[in-house]
Structures are given as C-alpha cells and as structure tokens.
Amino acid sequence: MEPTNSTVLLASASPRRRRLIGWLGLTADVTSVDTPEDLSSPLAAVPGQLAASIAAEKAVAAREAGAVGRLVLAFDTIVVLDDDVLGKPADLDDAYRMLRALSGRTHHVVTGVALFEPEHDAPRTFAVTTRVAMRELSDDDIAEWAAKGELMGCAGAYNIEHHLASVSLDECYQNVAGMPLCHLHAALGSGEVAGGPSGLMSPIAACDAALGRTCALGRTLVR
Numbered sequence: 001m002e003p004t005n006s007t008v009l010l011a012s013a014s015p016r017r018r019r020l021i022g023w024l025g026l027t028a029d030v031t032s033v034d035t036p037e038d039l040s041s042p043l044a045a046v047p048g049q050l051a052a053s054i055a056a057e058k059a060v061a062a063r064e065a066g067a068v069g070r071l072v073l074a075f076d077t078i079v080v081l082d083d084d085v086l087g088k089p090a091d092l093d094d095a096y097r098m099l100r101a102l103s104g105r106t107h108h109v110v111t112g113v114a115l116f117e118p119e120h121d122a123p124r125t126f127a128v129t130t131r132v133a134m135r136e137l138s139d140d141d142i143a144e145w146a147a148k149g150e151l152m153g154c155a156g157a158y159n160i161e162h163h164l165a166s167v168s169l170d171e172c173y174q175n176v177a178g179m180p181l182c183h184l185h186a187a188l189g190s191g192e193v194a195g196g197p198s199g200l201m202s203p204i205a206a207c208d209a210a211l212g213r214t215c216a217l218g219r220t221l222v223r
Contacts, residue, residue, distance in 0.1 A: 008197050011062035011074040012178075014153075016161070020179045021073070024188070025201030028073070033061040037076065037087055044085045048127035051076045051112030059114040059123040071197065072116035072123070077178045079156030081107040086156045095157035096142055102156060102165075103137040109155070109176045113184060117193055126187065128180035130172050134158075134165045169216040174207060181207060182221040189223075 006027045010017065013032035021028050035057045043050040058074035079086040081101060089095035109130045116123040137145075145164065151157040158164045160176040167173050174181045181203040187193065189200050204218040 007070050009062060009067045009070045009072045011058050011067075011072055014075075014178055016159075016177050017075060017179050020174060020177065020181060020203075023181060023201075023203040023206040024185055025199045026197050029070075031062055031065065031067070033058050033065065033074075035061050039078065039085045039087050047078060047080045047085060047108070047110045048112070048129060050085065051078050051110045052114065052125035052127045053112065054078075055112035055114035056116075056123045056125050059116040063116055067116075069118050071118060071193065072114075073184075074114040074116070074123070075111055075178055077109060077111045077155045077176075079107055079109055081105065081156075088155055089152055089157045092146065092152075095146065095151045096139075098157040099137055099142045099145070099151075102134045102158070104134060106131060106133050107156070108132065111175050111178060111180055113180065113187070115187060115193060124193075126183070128172060128175045128183050130167055130175040130180075132160070132165045132167055132171075132176055137164065169213060172217055173211060173215070174203075182215075182218040186221045186223075 006029050008026055008028040010021055010028040010030045011033050018030055037054050043053055054076035055074045059072045062072045086098050089098055109132050110127055112127045114123040114125045145151060150159050172180050202222045204222055208214055
C-alpha cells in the first residue's frame, strides 16, 4: 500500500484486519512485521498476557522499522482449547490435527491488542477473549475448507467468516476475525491515547449489517 498522510499505522498483513480498520472510519497505512510467536512461553499459562505480549512485539518492530510520530496498532490472535494454545498450523497435518480437536467443541479465541503511541517508550496493551462453538467437522468438511487455501494463515487453522464456528450475540465476533472492534473503539475514543486518530466512527452498524444480526455486546462498549 502506498503511504498516505495517515497518523495510524496498522502492523498487520491480514486482509481481514485491513478491512475491519475501515469500519472504525480510519484510514491507516499498512505494514507487515516478522516477529517470532513463541507459544511455548511461560506466558502461555495466561493466554491474554501471551497474546498481548506478542502484539506488543509486533508494535515495537513496526516502530523500529521507522513508524515515527504515528500511532501503531498491532494484534495477535490465538486459540485456546482446554489448556492448549493453538497458533497458526505448522503444516497441513498440523492444521488437520487442530480442526479435528476443535470439532464439535467450545473453545476460546484471544486477541491481544497493542497501541504504541507517539513519543511513548512502550505500547499499551489489552486482550479480549471470545467463547466460540465449533460445529462438527467431518474429514470431508475439513478437506473442503483446506481447498480454499486459507487455513495455514489462521490461528486454530480456521476462519470464522467461513461459518465453521459461531459466537453468541453477547460475544465479540470480530475478535475471532482478529480485531475486537468495539473494544478498540472504546480504547481509541477514551481520550487517553496520545496521537489518537480523528474521525473515529462506531463500527456497530457495519458489523451488524455484515453479519445480519444485532450485536448485544457492542452497544455496551461504544458510547
């Protein structure tokens, strides 16, 4: 993407995050950073801290690559099944293993958010957790999903936008897609973020329209 005069830099290669940031009314430049995602860290015992820590590392890498004077937004999404933390699959066998384990079960998706403000020495972070119900998946279902070519780039080897799983109306659907929109809106609109963007919009109408449902959670967060 060609640089603009945006005060926001989105440190993510995810096309979903690039689309979702627009639902906040923001124009952001986009960069991708290559940072290790060590899911075996002792922080794995506290998944929210782990995801927030990895997001912070991405934000720092983006700042070090030259994002001076701009608010950097970075994210990391992990899947938690019982006590196991699942990131992106290492290979196709790993992806099938993850999907078979998730099939017909409830799990949690945790997205860590890092906001690295201009002139600050470290990002501020938080994490959002969504409870997700995976539908029963046959091997044919998994093969059909694998044929779409997306499973290797997704935590837990699935993309909720392809209807493999569902969340209740009081849980954040877009958190599973990689960006907790209403929580991010609340953070950016709090007045506490230095270099915060102007023109911030509520994402609720766009999210409801895209999903064909009325979210109960967003209206408690976006004022």
